[in-house]
Amino acid sequence: ADQLENWLGSGDLNFTNIWSGTVGASSISWHASVDNAGPTLSIYDISVGTSRYLIGGYTDNNWYRSGSPGYQADNDAFIFNLTTGIVKRNSESLSSTAQYAIYAAPGHFATFGGGHDIYGGENILGAPLNGWAFPGFSYGPYLAGNIINGDPSVPFFTVNSLETYTFAPAPQ
Numbered sequence: 171a172d173q174l175e176n177w178l179g180s181g182d183l184n185f186t187n188i189w190s191g192t193v194g195a196s197s198i199s200w201h202a203s204v205d206n207a208g209p210t211l212s213i214y215d216i217s218v219g220t221s222r223y224l225i226g227g228y229t230d231n232n233w234y235r236s237g238s239p240g241y242q243a244d245n246d247a248f249i250f251n252l253t254t255g256i257v258k259r260n261s262e263s264l265s266s267t268a269q270y271a272i273y274a275a276p277g278h279f280a281t282f283g284g285g286h287d288i289y290g291g292e293n294i295l296g297a298p299l300n301g302w303a304f305p306g307f308s309y310g311p312y313l314a315g316n317i318i319n320g321d322p323s324v325p326f327f328t329v330n331s332l333e334t335y336t337f338a339p340a341p342q
Contacts, residue, residue: 174211177250177257182340189334193296197277204334205234212280212334214290216301216327218318224252225317227282233274244271249282249309249317258309258317270308279332283308288317290329299326
């Protein structure tokens with residue numbers, strides 16, 4: 171929580187889990203909980219070979235707006251790796267890719283970037299090697315590598331779980 175508060179730059183926050191899912195959970199269930207929830211943080215627990223990571227992203231945008239599925243711009247969006255402490259901001263990308271902060275579509279789970287920088291699959295959570303992390307398409311330069319291990323290749327991963335949170339300032 172402290173690391174996320176630091177990246178958000180909003181002081182002490184209370185996080186509220188609005189959706190949790192493991193292998194087999196549906197994107198319909200995820201969207202029913204997160205659509206129109208406002209700003210959210212989504213955290214994937216993933217496996218790449220024998221290694222596990224907590225990766226995810228933040229957006230100010232709603233995950234789906236009736237009549238407007240697809241890419242959405244968000245200059246405040248960022249992706250992160252809680253395991254390694256890496257954060258990549260949409261504002262670090264080339265201006266031509268900033269419009270691809272998130273991909274909001276009914277069948278997709280939390281998807282960040284135009285390549286996609288983080289893609290956690292669609293329809294059913296956790297299909298083996300169904301997720302990937304494209305290096306530096308919308309979040310940071312390509313040469314900085316992907317969010318998982320900084321490699322310029324595209325690692326495929328398996329999603330073990332996904333949690334999505336809203337947040338508000340903690341009472342003083």
